Amino acid sequence: DGGITQSPKYLFRKEGQNVTLSCEQNLNHDAMYWYRQDPGQGLRLIYYSQIVNDFQKGDIAEGYSVSREKKESFPLTVTSAQKNPTAFYLCASSPVGGTGANSPLHFGNGTRLTVT
Amino acid sequence: SQQGEEDPQALSIQEGENATMNCSYKTSINNLQWYRQNSGRGLVHLILIRSNEREKHSGRLRVTLDTSKKSSSLLITASRAADTASYFCATASSGTYKYIFGTGTRLKVLA
Numbered sequence: 001d002g003g004i005t006q007s008p009k010y011l012f013r014k015e016g017q018n019v020t021l022s023c024e025q026n027l028n029h030d031a032m033y034w035y036r037q038d039p040g041q042g043l044r045l046i047y048y049s050q051i052v053n054d055f056q057k058g059d060i061a062e063g064y065s066v067s068r069e070k071k072e073s074f075p076l077t078v079t080s081a082q083k084n085p086t087a088f089y090l091c092a093s094s095p096v097g098g099t100g101a102n103s104p105l106h107f108g109n110g111t112r113l114t115v116t
Numbered sequence: 117s118q119q120g121e122e123d124p125q126a127l128s129i130q131e132g133e134n135a136t137m138n139c140s141y142k143t144s145i146n147n148l149q150w151y152r153q154n155s156g157r158g159l160v161h162l163i164l165i166r167s168n169e170r171e172k173h174s175g176r177l178r179v180t181l182d183t184s185k186k187s188s189s190l191l192i193t194a195s196r197a198a199d200t201a202s203y204f205c206a207t208a209s210s211g212t213y214k215y216i217f218g219t220g221t222r223l224k225v226l227a
Contacts, residue, residue, distance in 0.1 A: 004158075031213050042204060043159075043217040050213055058214070090158055096213055102147050102166055105206070105215060107158035 002027045006091050006108035013085075013115050021076045021111045023091035032074035033092040033105065036060060043090060049074055050096055078113065085115045122205060122218040130226050135192040137221040139205030140185075146210055148181055148188045153202045153220075162190075162203075167210075197227040 004025045013019045025032065031050045035043040035058075045058030049068040063082025068074055074093075078085045089112075092105040122139045129135055139148070147166045151159040165172045165181045165188065172179045178191040192199055205218040 006158075033215065035217070040222075042219040045214065045216060048214060056214070059216070088156075092159075092215075094213065094215075102164060104149055104161035104164055105151075105159070107151075107160070109158045110156075112156075 004091055004093055004106055004108035006089075006111050008111060009109065011111055011113045013113070015115055016080045017115075018077055018079050019085075019113065019115075021078070021089055021091075021113070023074045023076065023108060025072055025074075025091075025093045025106070027093055027106060028071070028095075029093035029106070030071065030096040031094045032068070033094075034058075034064070034066065034074070034076045035090045035092065037088045037090060037110075039088075046076065046089075078115075085113060088112050122203075122221050124221060125219065126222045126224070128224045128226065129195060131195060131197055133195055135195050135199070135223055135225070137190050137203055137223070139188045139190070139218050141188075141205070141207045141218075142186065143207075144210040145183075145207045147207070148179075149206045149215075150177075150179060150188075150190050151204045151206060151217075153204065155201075159204065192223075195223075195225045197225050199223060200225045 007022045033048040034046040047066045049055035065077045090110045091108045094105045095103045149164045150162045153159045163174045176193045181188045202220045204220045208215045
């Protein structure tokens with residue numbers, strides 16, 4: 001079955017440590033996205049990538065970093081510079097180009113990060 | 117900056133009633149999408165309406181789009197307790213894939 005896998009589901013870290021969240025997709029989608037969701041809030045875009053080896057900052061990129069070395073993988077690192085990292089992180093993907101311009105996003109089930 | 121804003125923030129209705137939620141956005145768009153999120157889960161795509169469409173139906177869902185007012189509405193007819201969830205709209209400025217989500221409407225359907 002095609003889909004997006006985020007791991008782990010729950011992640012606990014001490015303040016000051018960097019942590020990397022995994023996102024893998026086997027949908028052959030070119031675009032991938034990372035969103036942050038705080039309790040009772042909407043989704044805010046952290047980073048997105050439309051093609052391998054290229055990515056753009058979203059609205060809240062400070063304190064985060066990403067890489068896109070493979071089409072199917074888009075890991076997110078939450079660095080110690082992120083002031084309030086505890087949140088629910090969602091990864092998504094979509095096709096681009098042609099009919100991809102009007103295609104929905106496919107989401108993973110999220111990783112809940114708690115930093116104490 | 118959040119491109120989409122939704123209202124109401126929360127909505128509580130009885131089973132069988134209709135639920136309407138609205139979304140406003142700021143720029144020209146290719147399409148507008150509606151998603152559903154159950155608590156603690158990822159988002160599930162419900163319906164996509166293109167910028168040249170005015171209305172679209174899918175089962176009990178009806179979406180309208182008014183590009184002159186930069187707004188959309190989602191109507192869920194004959195609601196069920198299982199429709200209890202948060203609903204979000206998402207848009208990307210024309211020519212981009214930078215999808216921005218609205219603040220969401222939390223719907224509670226009482227049995």
